[in-house]
Amino acid sequence: MIISPRLERLRDAGYKLTTARATVLGVIETHEGHMTSAEILDEVSKRDSSIGRASVFRTLDLLTRLAIIRPTYTSGSATPTYVLMPDGHHHHIVCVQCHQTIEFEDCGLGVLSERLEAEFGVKLTGHLLEFYGVCGDCSEAGVVDDEG
């Protein structure tokens, strides 16, 4: 079992470091990008076929509660894609036509985060910022032609 720094955050929070949890997190860390649950299940199974389906979902839920990953709606279908939050935050642009995502880094939301903590008496551990619109490819293709 590989114990990554992120995995240790589970132990710090009082959870056991199990093979199932290490494997799921390992898969997500390796992939670095959005993954559907199907992809995660598949890859986990390849690495250790003894890990059960339920544990994968339980781990995804746990990692979400610990703000290590975050489910987001990018694909047209019902399925969320899970994305790692390397430093507690993640930002992207989603094309509402083709569902492609463009990732970007800087957000400048630190100040707002602190203000919100004070204002609402919460402890914030991360954020997700998602812009949506139509990407260059799709506007050229003229999927929605509402001008002219």
Next chain:
Amino acid sequence: MIISPRLERLRDAGYKLTTARATVLGVIETHEGHMTSAEILDEVSKRDSSIGRASVFRTLDLLTRLAIIRPTYTSGSATPTYVLMPDGHHHHIVCVQCHQTIEFEDCGLGVLSERLEAEFGVKLTGHLLEFYGVCGDCSEAGVVDDEG
């Protein structure tokens, strides 16, 4: 059929104004807040029981593509909640323990939005900003006790 300004955006985009679409949007507009698909299905059915399940989902998808609503994962990863984007944006804090959401208004993201449009050649129509952490109630309750 009530034709709200938002509904006209469907026609402007080349879609027909149907009873099913008007009803679904009407339900979401009336509720003003996060709704699960189950709640939407239920309420739509109350207003017009002839409207089929599939059309509700088709309309949710369409409204999402038009950036009128946005699905977000507030309660774990199972079911998204759909939320109206009154002025193209929506912002909230999600408690990762109890899944309660706290809505807030000001984001100051207009500048960043314009910069991204220029940088990536996209046309942005809205954004979702989601902070997560632990709300006051949950930290008092000490659901995760990792200090001291």
Next chain:
DNA sequence: ATCCGTATTGAGACATGGTATCATTTAACC
């Protein structure tokens, strides 16, 4: 190293959420 108590697990039945198909209906345009 071994033992113990409890969190966690895996299997699989189950529930829920969303989609595909297709004959029928309806909005939009004239």
Next chain:
DNA sequence: GGTTAAATGATACCATGTCTCAATACGGAT
């Protein structure tokens, strides 16, 4: 009112996630 393609509803279907519970394994104590 007539035409036509988009949209619909019914329903069967599939995918995704959850529940239960006996079995297992982690982590701390010895």
